[in-house]
Structures are given as structure tokens and as C-alpha cells.
Amino acid sequence: MYDMTYANHPFDVVGWDGCEYPYKTSIHNFEPITGRIHQPPPVHQQFDANNFVICSFVPRLYDYHPQSIPAPYNHSNIDSDELLYYVDGDFMSRKHVTRGMLTLHPAGIPHGPHPGAVEKSIGQTETKELAVMVDTFHPLHLTEEALAIEDASYKNSWL
Numbered sequence: 001m002y003d004m005t006y007a008n009h010p011f012d013v014v015g016w017d018g019c020e021y022p023y024k025t026s027i028h029n030f031e032p033i034t035g036r037i038h039q040p041p042p043v044h045q046q047f048d049a050n051n052f053v054i055c056s057f058v059p060r061l062y063d064y065h066p067q068s069i070p071a072p073y074n075h076s077n078i079d080s081d082e083l084l085y086y087v088d089g090d091f092m093s094r095k096h097v098t099r100g101m102l103t104l105h106p107a108g109i110p111h112g113p114h115p116g117a118v119e120k121s122i123g124q125t126e127t128k129e130l131a132v133m134v135d136t137f138h139p140l141h142l143t144e145e146a147l148a149i150e151d152a153s154y155k156n157s158w159l
Helices: 117-121 144-148 154-158
Strands: 045-048 052-057 081-088 102-105 130-136
Touching: none
Parallel strands: none
Antiparallel strands: 045 052, 052 130, 081 102, 081 130
8 A cells, every 4th residue: 555645635736537546446356255164245335335235246265165055146236226337248147148138126026147047157157247236225226218218027027
């Protein structure tokens, strides 16, 4: 870690665009915690705010216990809506999810890997996925634009 001291406050510059955060980070530099057994989603948490958290799912080693099952477990987010943006890679836990898609799992709705994903994950050693998840602690409200691009068959993908 290096300390940096500026001669002037970084917000007091000509041409400042109004951004209050003079720092940036790349998802490609994020390193989640991995373990012998499946780690819970907070190990992917990169940012924490008052009403939401942002998690980054990046290329990483899967669980490395000989009997581990790398696929995430079925769960319900009791206190948050979960929005996932699939950036790139192979999304092991989901069928027919491709680059650029969004999925929304409202609070309390059970979700997890699609049928067959658990079996497919056994013996896999790593993932190349790149995704961003936002968990909001207040319900999300769908806009008309979001409803216009909804894949109405998504709910049937667990059948």
C-alpha cells in the first residue's frame, strides 16, 4: 500500500466532470476467496453501500475438496432482490444464459442451479465466468423497458 498526498484537493480542478469518486477499479483485478468447500456469495462482494452490495464473479478455481460440488446451492434471498448481469464466459449454473443477459430473482423466490448443473459441475476445476451481481435491500421496480425485453420462458428453465 502506498500513501499519496496531493498538493490540492482532487475535486478542485478545472474540467472536473462532477464525479465524486476519483478512483476506479477493474473487475479483472478482483480476487475472490476460494476454498476447499463452496464459499458463500459474500466472498464475491466487492462494494458495500447503504442499500445494496455489488458482487463480482470472476475467473477462479472451484472448490478443491475431492468431494466438493462446485455448483451453487439452491437458496432464497430473504432480504434482497438479486440482479445478475452476465458479462462473459460459461455460466455453469445456468442453461441458455448468454453474454449480456440479466436475470432478476426477487426476494424470497427460491433459485439456484438449473437441473443437471450440479451433476455437470462435479469434477470441474475452474470457471471462466465474468458476471456482476447487485443485491438490493429495497425491492426493485421493473420499468416498461425492462418488461419489454423480458424472456417470459425464463421461469420455466428450472423445470
